[in-house]
Amino acid sequence: MRAGWKEKAILLGPTVAWLVAFSVFPLLYxxxxxxxxxxxxxxxxxxxxxxxxxxxxxxxxRFWSSLKTTLLYVGSSVTxxxxxxxxxxxxxxxxxxxxxxxxxxxxxPMLLSPVVxxxxxxxxxHETAGPLNHxxxxxxxxxxxxxxxxxxxxxxxxxxxxxxWTPFVGIxxxxxxxxxxxxxxxxxxxDGAGNWHLFRHVILPAIAHVVWVAAILRMVDGLxxxxxxxxxxxxxxxxxxxxxxxxxxxVGFKSFNLSYAAAMSYGLVLIALGLxxxxxxxxxxxxxx
Amino acid sequence: xxxxxxxxxxxxxxxxxxxGATVQAAQQYKGVTLRVAALSGSLSHAWHTHAQEWAKAxxxxxxxxxxxxxxxxxxxxxxxxxxxxxxxxxxxxSFWKGDIMGGGFAYPLxxxxxxxxxxxxxxxxVYRDRLSKWGxxxxxxxxxxxxxxxxxxxDLLSHPDEKKAFKAKYGYxxxxxxxxxxxxxxxxxxxxxxxxxxxxxxxxxDFYGSELILKRxxxxxxxxxxxxxxxxxxxxxxxxxxxxxFDPNTMExxxxxxxxxxxxxxxxxxxxxxxxxxGGLDVDWSTFGVDFSAGKTMMGIAWPDLGxxxxxxxxxNIIGDAGFAVVPGAEKVWNVAAKQWExxxxxxxxxxxxxxxxxxxxxxxxxxxxxxxxIKYMVTGERAKAYAIxxxxxxxxxxxxxxxDQDVLKAYKTIPTFIPALQESLTVGVPDLMIPRAVxxxxxxxxxIDEALRGKKSPQQALSEAAQRWKRITDEAGREKQRAxxxxxxxxxxx
Numbered sequence: 098m099r100a101g102w103k104e105k106a107i108l109l110g111p112t113v114a115w116l117v118a119f120s121v122f123p124l125l126y127x128x129x130x131x132x133x134x135x136x137x138x139x140x141x142x143x144x145x146x147x148x149x150x151x152x153x154x155x156x157x158x159r160f161w162s163s164l165k166t167t168l169l170y171v172g173s174s175v176t177x178x179x180x181x182x183x184x185x186x187x188x189x190x191x192x193x194x195x196x197x198x199x200x201x202x203x204x205x206p207m208l209l210s211p212v213v214x215x216x217x218x219x220x221x222x223h224e225t226a227g228p229l230n231h232x233x234x235x236x237x238x239x240x241x242x243x244x245x246x247x248x249x250x251x252x253x254x255x256x257x258x259x260x261x262w263t264p265f266v267g268i269x270x271x272x273x274x275x276x277x278x279x280x281x282x283x284x285x286x287x288d289g290a291g292n293w294h295l296f297r298h299v300i301l302p303a304i305a306h307v308v309w310v311a312a313i314l315r316m317v318d319g320l321x322x323x324x325x326x327x328x329x330x331x332x333x334x335x336x337x338x339x340x341x342x343x344x345x346x347x348v349g350f351k352s353f354n355l356s357y358a359a360a361m362s363y364g365l366v367l368i369a370l371g372l373x374x375x376x377x378x379x380x381x382x383x384x385x386x
Numbered sequence: 387x388x389x390x391x392x393x394x395x396x397x398x399x400x401x402x403x404x405x406g407a408t409v410q411a412a413q414q415y416k417g418v419t420l421r422v423a424a425l426s427g428s429l430s431h432a433w434h435t436h437a438q439e440w441a442k443a444x445x446x447x448x449x450x451x452x453x454x455x456x457x458x459x460x461x462x463x464x465x466x467x468x469x470x471x472x473x474x475x476x477x478x479x480s481f482w483k484g485d486i487m488g489g490g491f492a493y494p495l496x497x498x499x500x501x502x503x504x505x506x507x508x509x510x511x512v513y514r515d516r517l518s519k520w521g522x523x524x525x526x527x528x529x530x531x532x533x534x535x536x537x538x539x540x541d542l543l544s545h546p547d548e549k550k551a552f553k554a555k556y557g558y559x560x561x562x563x564x565x566x567x568x569x570x571x572x573x574x575x576x577x578x579x580x581x582x583x584x585x586x587x588x589x590x591x592d593f594y595g596s597e598l599i600l601k602r603x604x605x606x607x608x609x610x611x612x613x614x615x616x617x618x619x620x621x622x623x624x625x626x627x628x629x630x631x632f633d634p635n636t637m638e639x640x641x642x643x644x645x646x647x648x649x650x651x652x653x654x655x656x657x658x659x660x661x662x663x664x665g666g667l668d669v670d671w672s673t674f675g676v677d678f679s680a681g682k683t684m685m686g687i688a689w690p691d692l693g694x695x696x697x698x699x700x701x702x703n704i705i706g707d708a709g710f711a712v713v714p715g716a717e718k719v720w721n722v723a724a725k726q727w728e729x730x731x732x733x734x735x736x737x738x739x740x741x742x743x744x745x746x747x748x749x750x751x752x753x754x755x756x757x758x759x760x761i762k763y764m765v766t767g768e769r770a771k772a773y774a775i776x777x778x779x780x781x782x783x784x785x786x787x788x789x790x791d792q793d794v795l796k797a798y799k800t801i802p803t804f805i806p807a808l809q810e811s812l813t814v815g816v817p818d819l820m821i822p823r824a825v826x827x828x829x830x831x832x833x834x835i836d837e838a839l840r841g842k843k844s845p846q847q848a849l850s851e852a853a854q855r856w857k858r859i860t861d862e863a864g865r866e867k868q869r870a871x872x873x874x875x876x877x878x879x880x881x
Contacts, residue, residue: 123630150769220628224665224668227609242668244668245601245665245666245667245668247840256468286567289578291508330603331456331603332603333601333603333836333842334601334602334836335833335836335837335840336833336836347829350460350462350463351459351824351825351826351829352825352826352829352859352862353463353823354862355466376517
């Protein structure tokens with residue numbers, strides 16, 4: 098029996114209403130705000146200014162600098178997570194005793210809130226009282242100003258991200274490995290393929306599409322990074338770790354220039370969409386190979 | 387007999403009346419809950435102690451909402467602007483005044499003060515007249531008397547061996563630095579490595595010649611170091627009214643004048659490892675406060691809390707050895723009007739009234755009278771005295787009477803320079819920028835300072851870019867409005 102329109106409305110109505118109220122409306126409202134100049138302090142009706150906010154964005158050096166920092170952050174962390182994640186998956190794929198326990202331990206970083214992870218590493222990276230510098234000093238390598246040297250601060254933030262999210266890529270890669278049929282692997286071994294050859298020409302192509310999807314998911318998440326940076330460095334030293342989302346937050350909530358922050362947010366959405374589309378094409382190509 | 391009966395009845399009536407009044411006072415705010423927004427950490431200490439005493443005595447409840455420094459401004463302002471009204475009382479630093487008082491978010495206190503005096507005339511004029519009012523109306527009660535001072539190791543400065551060696555090297559007597567050049571000389575002289583001698587003893591660790599607060603971010607950083615030095619190099623008619631930020635006629639920023647460039651040059655030299663500790667550009671208030679009282683550093687400029695810190699047996703290794711003075715000054719000043727440098731007869735100084743916590747009542751507070759009663763309690767009597775003495779509250783003297791109070795004088799007996807230095811510093815006090823969006827202006831300045839000190843940009847380039855950013859903020863906020871607000875803050879007539 099086919100459902101009539103009344104039944105459909107009743108079943109779908111609440112979901113659609115929720116989506117409209119909490120997804121569609123905020124998106125449209127923010128888009129409208131991006132074309133206005135809203136001064137919260139005067140509480141007047143915000144006047145329409147057209148593309149002025151977007152034009153200002155094009156010439157805002159600090160925005161482009163923060164975007165560059167974000168892309169560097171994302172590029173470095175995702176690359177490291179993919180390489181280490183696949184390596185981790187290969188290790189966990191081995192039939193050793195206790196591998197189930199290792200798998201459970203390995204996902205613990207993922208379970209931590211990013212704020213906690215950020216604070217944890219802030220303690221670890223402390224220049225004078227942190228254990229990391231203490232170990233480096235013991236090894237005769239000298240202290241590193243992890244969070245106060247612009248050359249190191251972004252690397253420190255990337256390290257936190259890699260520590261926390263490599264298991265995510267690893268788990269997905271492991272699932273792909275465990276779903277591989279055994280016959281191609283056995284056939285390759287019989288043909289005399291060594292471990293590296295097996296990995297390079299049999300395993301990697303088979304799991305590539307899963308790893309690619311994991312990379313895309315990490316990239317989307319990385320583009321939105323805020324909490325780790327906020328806790329770890331607050332964008333400093335200087336603006337060396339100021340990522341785009343943090344700058345947007347400062348514009349919106351320190352300067353209370355919500356219109357400009359809205360324009361910035363949409364600028365970031367467009368950039369992120371472009372990147373995802375580009376990478377998703379790569380995933381499509383990988384799958385069809 | 388009849389007299390005795392009458393007398394007894396009269397006494398009983400009086401006792402009953404007194405008892406009733408006491409019970410009534412105890413229940414005066416029964417059922418009232420007041421929510422206070424305060425900075426987390428030591429600055430909430432007074433609320434967790436004294437405010438709870440008040441609450442217990444009045445049958446009320448005081449909830450203290452501790453907010454972290456990095457997000458306090460956003461959270462308070464978002465709440466006020468959106469009408470959330472989560473806070474009945476807000477403890478905020480003076481440079482938010484333009485946003486809070488100027489934004490109409492504070493409850494006027496004039497009538498309350500007339501009915502129930504919080505010792506209004508006992509307030510130091512600079513706090514009473516500059517920080518507590520917006521125009522002719524009173525909106526705040528000061529709970530903290532902040533003014534930057536110069537702290538140093540008096541024992542080292544007066545050591546005969548050190549004096550002799552200093553004179554031999556620099557050609558003048560070692561003493562409390564009066565100018566920024568002398569500050570740099572003394573910093574260089576006392577910067578010693580582990581194993582070297584200091585005041586006749588061999589150092590077990592490095593000793594820092596100075597430690598300036600230079601860190602960007604966190605809110606209590608480099609801006610006030612810059613303003614101290616910059617203000618000393620600047621000559622305008624309104625320096626001590628807070629006229630160091632803009633030209634009050636044109637709203638042209640003053641930070642990128644040669645005075646600003648000179649200030650950054652001094653800061654760069656002070657941050658050099660030959661004159662300071664390893665923290666360099668990562669030194670914030672907490673680092674310097676700890677290092678100073680631990681005896682790791684010779685001197686620096688910061689809040690008066692250095693005094694009680696240096697006497698606190700829990701944290702200080704220099705009890706009785708600290709000295710205090712007004713901040714060093716400049717030997718020449720940039721005359722903004724004449725656009726030229728001028729030498730001065732005596733060092734020109736500027737001590738920022740940096741932060742200076744004020745209490746306001748939310749304009750939409752449900753129980754403003756109760757809130758006033760609480761904030762009045764917090765700023766009067768033994769509480770005010772306690773703040774002046776205790777190292778735990780993060781609050782400093784804000785009343786005239788405290789400078790002659792025997793308990794306060796006794797508390798600082800071993801560092802006799804402290805109270806006179808505090809009083810002298812107030813005479814060269816420079817208020818914070820107190821117009822709307824001050825936080826945004828300071829943020830732009832902080833970035834410029836950091837970029838210049840790290841060598842990413844020259845001081846002139848960094849400050850010029852900050853000035854451009856300031857102009858943009860001014861335009862976004864409304865140039866004429868900001869000009870009116872700024873002139874208002876300086877006590878100038880609107881043109």
